[in-house]
Amino acid sequence: MNVWHKPASDGAPAAGGATSMVRRPASKRRSTRLPPWLVSWFQVGPLALILTVLFALPTTLFLVVSFYDYDRVGIYPAFLLDNYRELLTTPATWRVYVSSLRFALIVWAITLFLGFNVAYFLIFHIRNSITRTIFFLLCAIPFWTSGIIRTIAWIPFLGRNGAFNQILMALGVTSHPLDFLLFSDFAVIVTYVHLFTLLMIGPIANSLSKIDPALLEAARDAGASRWHTMTNVVIPLSKTGITLGSILVFTQVMGDYFVVRQMSGGQSASIVSMLSTEIQAMQYPPASANAMVLVIFVAILVGVMMKVVDVRKELVK
Amino acid sequence: MTARISEKRPWTFYVLGTLFGVYLLFLYGPMFVIYVLSFQGPNGGVTFPMVGTSVVWFKEVFQPGQMADIPVSFSRSIALATVVSCLTVVISVAAGLGFRRRFPGSAVLFYLAVASLVMPSLLVGFGIGLGFQFLGWQPSLFTSALGAQLTWTLPFGLFAMFAVVNRFNRAWEEAATDLGASAWQRLRYVTIPILLPGIIGVAMGAFTLSYDEYARTTLTIGPKNTLPLEIYALISSATSPTLFAIGTLTTGVSFLAIIITLLLVLRLQRRRALIKVG
Numbered sequence: 001m002n003v004w005h006k007p008a009s010d011g012a013p014a015a016g017g018a019t020s021m022v023r024r025p026a027s028k029r030r031s032t033r034l035p036p037w038l039v040s041w042f043q044v045g046p047l048a049l050i051l052t053v054l055f056a057l058p059t060t061l062f063l064v065v066s067f068y069d070y071d072r073v074g075i076y077p078a079f080l081l082d083n084y085r086e087l088l089t090t091p092a093t094w095r096v097y098v099s100s101l102r103f104a105l106i107v108w109a110i111t112l113f114l115g116f117n118v119a120y121f122l123i124f125h126i127r128n129s130i131t132r133t134i135f136f137l138l139c140a141i142p143f144w145t146s147g148i149i150r151t152i153a154w155i156p157f158l159g160r161n162g163a164f165n166q167i168l169m170a171l172g173v174t175s176h177p178l179d180f181l182l183f184s185d186f187a188v189i190v191t192y193v194h195l196f197t198l199l200m201i202g203p204i205a206n207s208l209s210k211i212d213p214a215l216l217e218a219a220r221d222a223g224a225s226r227w228h229t230m231t232n233v234v235i236p237l238s239k240t241g242i243t244l245g246s247i248l249v250f251t252q253v254m255g256d257y258f259v260v261r262q263m264s265g266g267q268s269a270s271i272v273s274m275l276s277t278e279i280q281a282m283q284y285p286p287a288s289a290n291a292m293v294l295v296i297f298v299a300i301l302v303g304v305m306m307k308v309v310d311v312r313k314e315l316v317k
Numbered sequence: 318m319t320a321r322i323s324e325k326r327p328w329t330f331y332v333l334g335t336l337f338g339v340y341l342l343f344l345y346g347p348m349f350v351i352y353v354l355s356f357q358g359p360n361g362g363v364t365f366p367m368v369g370t371s372v373v374w375f376k377e378v379f380q381p382g383q384m385a386d387i388p389v390s391f392s393r394s395i396a397l398a399t400v401v402s403c404l405t406v407v408i409s410v411a412a413g414l415g416f417r418r419r420f421p422g423s424a425v426l427f428y429l430a431v432a433s434l435v436m437p438s439l440l441v442g443f444g445i446g447l448g449f450q451f452l453g454w455q456p457s458l459f460t461s462a463l464g465a466q467l468t469w470t471l472p473f474g475l476f477a478m479f480a481v482v483n484r485f486n487r488a489w490e491e492a493a494t495d496l497g498a499s500a501w502q503r504l505r506y507v508t509i510p511i512l513l514p515g516i517i518g519v520a521m522g523a524f525t526l527s528y529d530e531y532a533r534t535t536l537t538i539g540p541k542n543t544l545p546l547e548i549y550a551l552i553s554s555a556t557s558p559t560l561f562a563i564g565t566l567t568t569g570v571s572f573l574a575i576i577i578t579l580l581l582v583l584r585l586q587r588r589r590a591l592i593k594v595g
Contacts, residue, residue, distance in 0.1 A: 043415025054464040055433045058444025121333035144571035149564040153347035255437030315479040
C-alpha cells in the first residue's frame, strides 16, 4: 500500500552526492570482501536458476519437439517443417490470429482509457492517502475472486432474463430483452475489460505517483492549458507504466483460452484454446509448433512496445 | 470528504470522479449478481429469477460432493499459495537488491524475466509438463505445479521490487556500514524494515496470483486438483449456484484479510512514527 505514496522530497539528487562522498572509505574497508558484481550474482542467482530451469529449458524443449514427427501412438525425433507448414497454411489459424488480435486491440484501447483516467484520478485528485488506499483496495478486491467465477458472473448479468436487461426494461430503454449482450463478441470484450483493467491501473498509478506535483504547477504557471500539461508533461512521464500495462493486457488477451470459449457461445476461438485441443489429443509436435508461432508473435509485439519505451532503463536504475 | 477541505475543485475532478464511480459499478455489478444468486433457493438455478432464498449452496461448498471436493482442493490451494508466496518474497527481494548494481548478464536476466511474464500461461505449463514426461517424472503439486507458478510470480515480484527499491535511498545503507553494522545487521535492521511495506505487497500479490492461477497449473498439477481447477471442472460438468457461493465466500475472506493487513500496516506506521519522535 505504501507503494503508492509519493516519494519523499529529499529524493535522488541528494542521495547521489552523499553516496559518492561516503563510498570511498567504505570500499577501502571492504577491499578484502567479494567484488560487488559477485554479490549481485549471489542475490539474483536463485531467480536466474529458476527461470532457466522452469522457463527457458521447457521453452527450448517445445521448440525442439515442434520439429518432431508423430502418429497416433507416439512422437519421434526428427527435423520436419511439416508441423509449421500445416499450421501456417490452414485458413483457420489466420482467422483465429486476426480475431485474437482484434480483441486485443479493442480491449487494449478501452483498458488504457479507463486505467489511465482511474489512475490519474486516484493519484492527483484524491489527496487523502487513506481514502486513496481504500479506493485502490476497492479496485483490487474483485481480483481475489477466481477469474473463472468472475467470468461466468457475467452470464446471469447479461443474459436474456439477466440483471442488465431487467434494468433496461424497467427504465423503458427497450421493450424486449436484448439478445446480443451474451454469448457474443460484446460479452467477450466486456469480460476482458472487467478482468484486465486493474493490470493497467497498477503500473500507470505507480508511474504517476512518481511525478512531482510541482511540475504540474510549473506547467500551469508557464501558461500550459490542461490539455497541454497532459500531453507534454503527464503522459511522457508515465510512459513506462503505460507500456507495462499495455504489455500485460495484450499478452493476457493473446494467451487467454477460457473467456472466449465461455463467453462467445462458440462463435469465436482463441489461439490457446485451439492449442489445448491439440494437447488433449496428445498431438505434441503440432501443438509445439503452434506454441512456437504464438511465442514468436507475442515476442515481436512486446519487443516493439519495449523498443518504443525503454522500460528497463526506467525500472532498473 | 476531501472535496470539502479544498475550496474549489476543477471540473475534471467531477468528470474523472464520475468515471471512477462508473468503473466501480461496472466492477461490482456482476459481483453483486453473484452475491445475490449465491443465496438462491434449493430449486433455483444459476440465473434469475430467484426461487426462494437459502444457504444450501454454502453448505454444499463445505461438503465433499461427487463432482468436486471443494474443502480439500481449497486447502491444497492455500498450502501451495503460501509456499509460492514465501519463495517469491525471498527470491525476488534478493534479486531486487541485486539489480541495484549493473552486473554482467543483468540485461539477459531482465529480458528472461519479461519473457517469463508475457509467455502465454498455458504454454509454460505445457513446456514443464512435456519436460516431466520426457524425464519420466510424475507431475505433482509441489514439484511441477509449484515451478510453473513461480515462473509467473517471480517476474511479478521482481517488477514490484523494482518499484520499491527505486525509492530506497542507498545512503541509509552506507550510513549503517559507517556506523559499524555488519552486512547481516545492515540487512536485518536497515534494509528490510524500510522495504517492509513493499515486501508485504509482494507477498500478498504472489499469494493472490498463485491462489487464482489456472492456465499454468492445469497441465502440471498431476492427479490432485487445486481450487481453480476444481471450479473449472464444476463448470464443465454442471453449473450450480455453488460456484457463486464460492465467489461470495472468497470476497468475504478477502475483505477480512485486507482489513487485517491494513491494521498491521497502520500499526507498523504508528510504531515507526513513534520511533521518529522518540
